Amino acid sequence: MTARVPIGIVMNGVTGRMGYRQHLVRSLLAIREQGGVPLRDGSRLWPELVLVGRNEAKLRDVAARHGLTDWTTDLDAALARPDVSIYFDAQVTSEREKALRLAVAAGKHIYTEKPTATTLHGAVELARAADAAGIRHGVVQDKLFLPGLRKLDRLVRGGFFGRILSVRGEFGYWVFEGDWQEAQRPSWNYRAADGGGIVVDMFPHWHYVLEQIFSPVRAVTAHVTTHIPRRWAEDGQPYEATADDAAYGIFELDGGVVAQINSSWAVRVNRDELVEFQVDGTEGSAVAGLRRCRVQHRATTPKPVWNPDLPSTDDFRAQWQEVPDNEVFDNGFKAQWEMFLRHVAEDAPYTWDLWAGARGVQLAELGLQSAREGRRVEVTELRS
Numbered sequence: 001m002t003a004r005v006p007i008g009i010v011m012n013g014v015t016g017r018m019g020y021r022q023h024l025v026r027s028l029l030a031i032r033e034q035g036g037v038p039l040r041d042g043s044r045l046w047p048e049l050v051l052v053g054r055n056e057a058k059l060r061d062v063a064a065r066h067g068l069t070d071w072t073t074d075l076d077a078a079l080a081r082p083d084v085s086i087y088f089d090a091q092v093t094s095e096r097e098k099a100l101r102l103a104v105a106a107g108k109h110i111y112t113e114k115p116t117a118t119t120l121h122g123a124v125e126l127a128r129a130a131d132a133a134g135i136r137h138g139v140v141q142d143k144l145f146l147p148g149l150r151k152l153d154r155l156v157r158g159g160f161f162g163r164i165l166s167v168r169g170e171f172g173y174w175v176f177e178g179d180w181q182e183a184q185r186p187s188w189n190y191r192a193a194d195g196g197g198i199v200v201d202m203f204p205h206w207h208y209v210l211e212q213i214f215s216p217v218r219a220v221t222a223h224v225t226t227h228i229p230r231r232w233a234e235d236g237q238p239y240e241a242t243a244d245d246a247a248y249g250i251f252e253l254d255g256g257v258v259a260q261i262n263s264s265w266a267v268r269v270n271r272d273e274l275v276e277f278q279v280d281g282t283e284g285s286a287v288a289g290l291r292r293c294r295v296q297h298r299a300t301t302p303k304p305v306w307n308p309d310l311p312s313t314d315d316f317r318a319q320w321q322e323v324p325d326n327e328v329f330d331n332g333f334k335a336q337w338e339m340f341l342r343h344v345a346e347d348a349p350y351t352w353d354l355w356a357g358a359r360g361v362q363l364a365e366l367g368l369q370s371a372r373e374g375r376r377v378e379v380t381e382l383r384s
């Protein structure tokens with residue numbers, strides 16, 4: 001029988017949307033269902049989960065639903081356990097930094113949702129502290145593992161685009177205000193004091209997508225606004241939406257690539273997917289979403305002629321070709337968890353650490369600065 005190597009993981013924030021669905025159910029429980037993570041020496045790494053949260057009743061309910069018995073509302077006690085080696089955090093953003101610091105101090109490896117902190121200073125200090133403690137650290141960068149973006153990455157690596165000119169991203173959907181229909185996102189996202197805001201939420205994602213698939217971001221110009229100033233919370237009470245709900249950003253990348261990404265929770269979807277990136281290059285273009293990726297090569301590019309007097313006879317969308325999967329795509333959160341667990345257990349390479357997380361927080365902070373000051377802001381390199 002294959003040897004099972006247990007690895008203790010404290011999971012904080014499992015009653016939340018991301019912590020429960022993506023990290024507990026779709027990642028760690030799915031890993032257990034498949035028999036653990038296979039290691040090079042033939043053994044299998046087996047996650048032993050300790051659920052942590054604020055609300056005893058909710059925790060007990062989540063644990064019982066999945067046959068888990070190890071849970072506590074005492075984070076310090078969980079971190080003091082010698083059989084725990086990893087701390088995972090999917091709490092609300094505003095609570096993260098403090099908890100990650102406790103985990104570093106306890107000598108635990110860290111795996112965390114983004115953003116890693118609410119300020120660049122906090123994110124950098126955290127990365128430094130983690131390095132100084134000699135622990136392993138990783139930050140969720142799930143979008144990189146989406147089938148659509150994996151196919152886009154494949155096109156870039158394969159030289160499909162020639163010289164890449166521009167990237168245009170559209171992200172967003174209508175988040176209901178909460179009065180006549182319940183909001184589909186937690187209300188803290190719309191309160192600045194609680195760590196909300198679309199820039200803090202989405203710029204870290206755009207940062208790693210741009211940096212990893214294309215090239216590092218060198219400058220940002222952003223216009224940021226709150227389109228919907230009043231919303232209704234989970235308890236039905238109205239509140240003032242103090243955080244930004246839309247950001248219109250221009251990101252200048254190494255090599256002259258211009259990326260322009262709109263992010264909005266106040267837009268109605270007239271796209272094929274909730275996020276789409278169009279990439280234009282000298283040899284071809286692509287449109288990638290969460291799952292799909294379509295291309296148009298230079299040789300199959302039609303020649304539209306501007307003539308508003310006549311109705312267009314072109315079916316522009318039909319002129320693109322689907323990029324085939326050519327591989328099986330696992331859940332992105334799970335795929336990244338497996339990589340991080342191997343990184344901890346057998347020193348497997350792992351790129352997306354707290355420094356990568358800090359660069360994402362930096363882009364959010366500089367985006368907000370750009371908007372506040374009404375100017376383009378250059379991105380300086382972070383020093384360890």
Ligand SMILES: NC(=O)c1ccc[n+]([C@@H]2O[C@H](COP(=O)([O-])OP(=O)(O)OC[C@H]3O[C@@H](n4cnc5c(N)ncnc54)[C@H](O)[C@@H]3O)[C@@H](O)[C@H]2O)c1
Nearest residue numbers: 013014015016017018019090091092093095113114115186
């Ligand atoms: N990677 C992604 O695609 C992605 C997507 C959405 C959210 N996130 C990140 O995940 C984190 C959680 O987001 P979510 O949408 O799951 O939020 P959520 O509100 O559904 O869950 C928040 C969790 O934090 C806990 N919590 C701890 N202290 C709290 C406090 N003071 N107030 C409220 N809740 C508190 C809650 O109990 C809950 O378990 C955020 O940091 C967010 O940026 C990541």
